[in-house]
Amino acid sequence: MVSGTGVGVVETRRAVVFSGDRPLTLASGASLPEVEVAYETYGELNADRSNAVFICHALSGDAHAAGIHQGDDPNRPGWWDNIIGPGRPLDTDRLFVICANVLGGCKGTTGPASTDPATGKPYGLRFPLIQVRDLVEVHRALLRELGVERLLAAVGGSLGGMQALQWSIDYPEEVDGAAIIAASARLTAQNIAFSAVAREAIMRDPDFAGGDYYGKERRPDPGLALARMIGHITYLSEESMREKFGRRIQDAEVPRFGFDVDFQVESYLHYQGQSFVERFDANTYLYMGRVMDYFDPFEDPVYVQSQISRGETSFLVLSFDSDWRFSTEHARVMASELRGAGGTVTFQEISSPHGHDSFLFADPPEYHRTVTSFIDRLAGQRGIGSRGDA
Amino acid sequence: MVSGTGVGVVETRRAVVFSGDRPLTLASGASLPEVEVAYETYGELNADRSNAVFICHALSGDAHAAGIHQGDDPNRPGWWDNIIGPGRPLDTDRLFVICANVLGGCKGTTGPASTDPATGKPYGLRFPLIQVRDLVEVHRALLRELGVERLLAAVGGSLGGMQALQWSIDYPEEVDGAAIIAASARLTAQNIAFSAVAREAIMRDPDFAGGDYYGKERRPDPGLALARMIGHITYLSEESMREKFGRRIQDAEVPRFGFDVDFQVESYLHYQGQSFVERFDANTYLYMGRVMDYFDPFEDPVYVQSQISRGETSFLVLSFDSDWRFSTEHARVMASELRGAGGTVTFQEISSPHGHDSFLFADPPEYHRTVTSFIDRLAGQRGIGSRGDA
Numbered sequence A, B: 001m002v003s004g005t006g007v008g009v010v011e012t013r014r015a016v017v018f019s020g021d022r023p024l025t026l027a028s029g030a031s032l033p034e035v036e037v038a039y040e041t042y043g044e045l046n047a048d049r050s051n052a053v054f055i056c057h058a059l060s061g062d063a064h065a066a067g068i069h070q071g072d073d074p075n076r077p078g079w080w081d082n083i084i085g086p087g088r089p090l091d092t093d094r095l096f097v098i099c100a101n102v103l104g105g106c107k108g109t110t111g112p113a114s115t116d117p118a119t120g121k122p123y124g125l126r127f128p129l130i131q132v133r134d135l136v137e138v139h140r141a142l143l144r145e146l147g148v149e150r151l152l153a154a155v156g157g158s159l160g161g162m163q164a165l166q167w168s169i170d171y172p173e174e175v176d177g178a179a180i181i182a183a184s185a186r187l188t189a190q191n192i193a194f195s196a197v198a199r200e201a202i203m204r205d206p207d208f209a210g211g212d213y214y215g216k217e218r219r220p221d222p223g224l225a226l227a228r229m230i231g232h233i234t235y236l237s238e239e240s241m242r243e244k245f246g247r248r249i250q251d252a253e254v255p256r257f258g259f260d261v262d263f264q265v266e267s268y269l270h271y272q273g274q275s276f277v278e279r280f281d282a283n284t285y286l287y288m289g290r291v292m293d294y295f296d297p298f299e300d301p302v303y304v305q306s307q308i309s310r311g312e313t314s315f316l317v318l319s320f321d322s323d324w325r326f327s328t329e330h331a332r333v334m335a336s337e338l339r340g341a342g343g344t345v346t347f348q349e350i351s352s353p354h355g356h357d358s359f360l361f362a363d364p365p366e367y368h369r370t371v372t373s374f375i376d377r378l379a380g381q382r383g384i385g386s387r388g389d390a
Helices: A132-145 A159-170 A189-203 A206-211 A221-235 A238-244 A264-277 A282-293 A301-308 A328-340 A355-360 A365-381 B132-145 B159-170 B189-203 B206-211 B221-235 B238-244 B264-277 B282-293 B301-308 B328-340 B355-360 B365-381
Strands: A013-018 A035-042 A052-056 A096-100 A151-157 A175-181 A314-320 A344-350 B013-018 B035-042 B052-056 B096-100 B151-157 B175-181 B314-320 B344-350
Touching: A013 A132, A035 A132, A052 A132, A052 A159, A096 A132, A132 A159, A151 A159, A151 A365, A159 A175, A159 A282, A159 A301, A175 A365, A189 A221, A189 A282, A189 B221, A189 B238, A189 B264, A206 A221, A206 A282, A221 A264, A221 A282, A221 A355, A221 B189, A238 A264, A238 B189, A264 B189, A301 A328, A314 A328, A314 A355, A314 A365, A328 A344, A344 A365, B013 B132, B035 B132, B052 B132, B052 B159, B096 B132, B132 B159, B151 B159, B151 B365, B159 B175, B159 B282, B159 B301, B175 B365, B189 B221, B189 B282, B206 B221, B206 B282, B221 B264, B221 B282, B221 B355, B238 B264, B301 B328, B314 B328, B314 B355, B314 B365, B328 B344, B344 B365
Parallel strands: A052 A096, A052 A151, A151 A175, A175 A314, A314 A344, B052 B096, B052 B151, B151 B175, B175 B314, B314 B344
Antiparallel strands: A013 A035, A035 A096, B013 B035, B035 B096
């Protein structure tokens, strides 16, 4: 499936999508006076404006989904490069693919680290609490800037899948197809428990300073690293951890017997935690955690039914058998609820060893094949033409 | 099974089991000049000295397994009261039951908070790293003090099961039966990962002070609370969390949408973390974590075979189907390894909703029934007589 060099050199652009006399009103009723969005696009919008695919990213993602930035290592492309590009499932020879950093993010879109125009200082925890719905509104506003009124597909894994789901519920007339991968329509008590522990790790860090650590000498890095380590345990399957690390000792044959990192799995988690703090903001982690905890799109079934039963959106719900964060059970319940509301749903569980992170992998081939066939069908319905004759 | 008031009022006693010219030499080669042990006993040692049962406790346990201390709330007996007492599975009308706090503990037995005779100050992290083997040696020394040379059974859940296993491998001639419940002979990468995160939570706490926080104004309570919260997630099953808490909001009908505790499951974890720091020492948590991480009793199969194949110990290996910390797979592997080494093993998986914590519950009845029948068989072999005619 992967062919050639993908989309090549790309750049992240920015657009102010709410400002001045047009602030963003949030689902909670609060408002944000100005919202800027960081985004990337790959491929070209066709004359019909019918070939747009929006990539919704997960908790720690960003707008840089494919290709490389000028000067970057060509072997380290964007986070979902294996699915985007000429001849790939999201085929940029015929599709116009957009990815944007979410509202509340820390990769160029307005979030807690941004300057609050009212005070001239970073928002910190004064940034309003946001919901998946609000992330969708910001992306819709970006699409209007880009001249796109309708999506061929909204595609996302994990929190990205939650966005694709909410988008299709709130604006079914704007989404031909929603590919909801390794996601959940409702966190379980166990999911919320993990989220709570990660939040405590950050908020109890003495350098958290109530969220006002920007510009200070010390940030809540230990707390954020710990939160990330906890997250990582839930992203990998027990099986993949066993295969990758087992009980092997790092750089040695025999245990050193001590409190320092000794086992390989400890070293791996430690590295994941440390490298994360260099690229992520603790406040954004808190906001995204709460975005997921409170997500409950089927809360008002009458509303959902009235939206979904119009039949404007086709759904692809994908799960991975080794994902214990958002297991197949989550996906199956979501598929049932969508069908119950009158939706057309393709549900598939893919066998993959990679746990929750499976959505980021190109293997097993069945995964990308399923996405490709879903996208191809949507493209066919819009007369976009098949692969190779875009 | 539970009848009457159990063993009634009990007290914790102490015995110095190593001191002076008889220090404890650890498996690592290091030594401890003095070891004191906190213990309790229930029932009477018979004339044959053949009716002793040793209870090995888990990570956060202590010597107070049954009954109540003078002045205590009768509704809050020792941690395993439901299995110990007249007419209970460990029937004190005919058995002499002993429970002791482990070496490295913080409930009366010598541990990191104890005074190092060499310096006159608490050991802190200068306490030597210990192994399951060392915990067993200290308990054996206590038994000698009590005039017990042989156990009818060593019984324990989780880390307690690991001790019962190690005891039977190292001294099969001293253990008629080992009941190894909700335990593992070898932590998986995922187990070690959780342990690593808990350790980091404690050691990164700024008040940890390299383990020398004793007598200071601030202790690493936030770090220890966090470690306990992480642990608790792994002690409950996803199903029991769903049933107990679901997505319910604490003390309210609708979410408050904020970063404070909002969901019931958050409130529960928070409470567990807070109450734990009042009764537990962070250094002990670190030592016990490492005791489990490094546990690998089958590392030398030739040794294990030569010990087990003598056939002196009968094994009961019990697992619970909802335990995902030490799942049935752990128990099954352990049972196979024991059988492979020539051991006589009864293996049983019990269906229970309580996750890893199932070993502390009296239900489902099949659990205690299985333990009872194992103990009764051992007692019969020693001519201890059946229930009711002790």
